Amino acid sequence: MLVNYPISAAQDNNWVHECIYETISFIFNSLNQAIAMPEWPDILPQRHRERLKSRTAVKTLLKKVEGISAQLTAEQREKSLLLINNQNDIAGLLVGTTDPLMIEPEIRPLTDCLKLVFLEGFRLLTKTGSRDAHYRAIYDSLTVKTCPFCGYETFEAPGQKREDEDHYLLKDKYITSAANLFNLVPMGGKCNKSYKLQQDLLFKNNIRRKALNPYGTIKAEISLINTTPITLLDDKPDWNITISPDIEETRTWNEIFSIEERLKETVLSPNYEAVLREVSDFLKSLDLDHNSTDAQVLAGLERFEQYKKNNPEQGLGYLKDKVVGMLKFHFESGDPLVVALVRSALPQTEAT
Ligand SMILES: [Zn+2]
Numbered sequence: 001m002l003v004n005y006p007i008s009a010a011q012d013n014n015w016v017h018e019c020i021y022e023t024i025s026f027i028f029n030s031l032n033q034a035i036a037m038p039e040w041p042d043i044l045p046q047r048h049r050e051r052l053k054s055r056t057a058v059k060t061l062l063k064k065v066e067g068i069s070a071q072l073t074a075e076q077r078e079k080s081l082l083l084i085n086n087q088n089d090i091a092g093l094l095v096g097t098t099d100p101l102m103i104e105p106e107i108r109p110l111t112d113c114l115k116l117v118f119l120e121g122f123r124l125l126t127k128t129g130s131r132d133a134h135y136r137a138i139y140d141s142l143t144v145k146t147c148p149f150c151g152y153e154t155f156e157a158p159g160q161k162r163e164d165e166d167h168y169l170l171k172d173k174y175i176t177s178a179a180n181l182f183n184l185v186p187m188g189g190k191c192n193k194s195y196k197l198q199q200d201l202l203f204k205n206n207i208r209r210k211a212l213n214p215y216g217t218i219k220a221e222i223s224l225i226n227t228t229p230i231t232l233l234d235d236k237p238d239w240n241i242t243i244s245p246d247i248e249e250t251r252t253w254n255e256i257f258s259i260e261e262r263l264k265e266t267v268l269s270p271n272y273e274a275v276l277r278e279v280s281d282f283l284k285s286l287d288l289d290h291n292s293t294d295a296q297v298l299a300g301l302e303r304f305e306q307y308k309k310n311n312p313e314q315g316l317g318y319l320k321d322k323v324v325g326m327l328k329f330h331f332e333s334g335d336p337l338v339v340a341l342v343r344s345a346l347p348q349t350e351a352t
Contacts, residue, residue: 001253002222003148005214009137010181013130017179019048020058020121021084024114027066028077037066055124061117068110080107084114087174090182093202094213094249100174100202114176121179122171131165132158134181144314146188148214149196149257151222152267152315153188164192168214170200185214195257204255210248211256220250222263222319224326230337237272237326239264267316268323275323279304280345289349294331297342301328 022045030037037043041053043062052058069077083101092098103111125131136158139145147153147163155163166187171178187196201211212218226240241260243250254260282304288296305328308321330338 001148001212001214002151002220003142003144004216004219005138005148005185006141007215009134009141010184010215012137013134014181015048015051016121016124016128016130017088017118017181019045019052020062020117020179021088023062024065024084024117025081027062027069028081031069031077032074051128052124055127058117058120058124061113061120064113065110065117068113072107072110076107076110079104080110080114083107083111084176087169087176088180088182090169090177090180091213091216093169093174094211094216096208096210096248099208111175115178118176118178119171125165125179125181125184130181131162131184134184135163135165135186138186144312144318146314146318147186147191148219149187149191149253150259150262151318153190154315155186155188163187164189166192166196168201170198172198173200182215191257195262199256201252201256204252209252211252212249218245218247218249220244220253222322224268224319224322225329227326229327229330229335230341232337235341236269239268263319267319271316271320272323274317275320276341276345278320279324279327279342282307283342283346289347290343291349292346294339297346298328298332301331301342 023043026043026045027037029035040059040063041049043066044052069080072080083103086098086101087093089098093100125134139155139158142148142155145155145157147155163186166185167174167178168183168185169177174183177183202208212220221244223242223244224239226242228238228240230237241263243254243259279301283297283300286300286303288300292300301324305321305324308324312318313320327338327342331342
């Protein structure tokens with residue numbers, strides 16, 4: 001992705017997940033130590049008790065967890081807790097320092113119930129307003145209000161129709177992280193419904209892979225410098241998109257979201273003519289014309305690139321600074337076709 005989300009957006013609003021997690025740990029502990037189980041809502045951690053005590057669906061499900069857990073051994077409960085901890089180490093799973101645990105058949109009755117509890121937790125995120133607070137914090141953090149997975153899908157403002165809240169790790173497989181905001185990422189509808197779908201970020205053909213952490217610090221940069229802007233056979237660029245850093249995490253992102261293909265076909269090619277027209281207008285506005293020197297034209301291209309970088313467009317125009325940078329690079333290298341292309345955009349004023 002092109003921009004990371006702030007950790008605080010997840011951390012500050014993650015109380016539903018924390019509450020369910022702590023209650024389950026409490027149930028396990030009480031059973032291990034043969035302590036009498038308190039009645040609802042005293043089973044909930046005190047600091048969240050008031051906010052969740054009237055929620056009957058989660059109450060019923062946690063009661064079931066208690067009943068099933070009582071039938072298991074202390075070791076089986078320990079295994080279940082390890083599984084929950086494992087599936088919620090989202091950062092470790094994405095960066096590859098933690099490997100996902102398999103669900104062992106002996107704890108299956110409990111994990112089937114845990115799945116329902118955390119799914120109910122996910123529903124509660126909407127009902128309690130946590131989801132909206134989470135989205136608002138992310139939206140406010142974005143300089144450009146677009147989906148950071150593709151860079152061009154517009155994000156609706158908070159209070160409007162909600163953007164997709166993607167389960168980054170699939171909720172049907174990583175069942176106990178369904179309500180954890182560190183596993184929930186606002187995402188444009190196209191990225192979510194047409195590209196990511198049910199792909200498992202952690203595996204491809206059963207081979208483990210790393211993936212970018214939306215709440216981490218690594219993000220991708222796009223460069224078009226290796227693009228050939230014009231050839232004798234074709235006046236359209238042969239787009240070459242370089243994604244850096246070139247690591248497994250960014251390669252997974254490119255693969256899952258078809259980034260290169262979408263940028264070429266949807267963002268770059270259809271907007272290329274418009275960029276050329278803008279370059280032409282900008283250079284004219286600097287009073288450059290046919291008689292200007294290459295150095296003057298180059299300085300003009302540099303100014304336009306900088307202008308686009310400082311004032312990034314939202315949506316499909318967001319890579320314009322890169323396109324101009326690419327033209328500038330080839331102009332400066334003296335590529336005769338690019339020099340001719342840029343110069344043809346300058347007015348043919350008579351020399352005085
Ligand atoms: Zn997107």
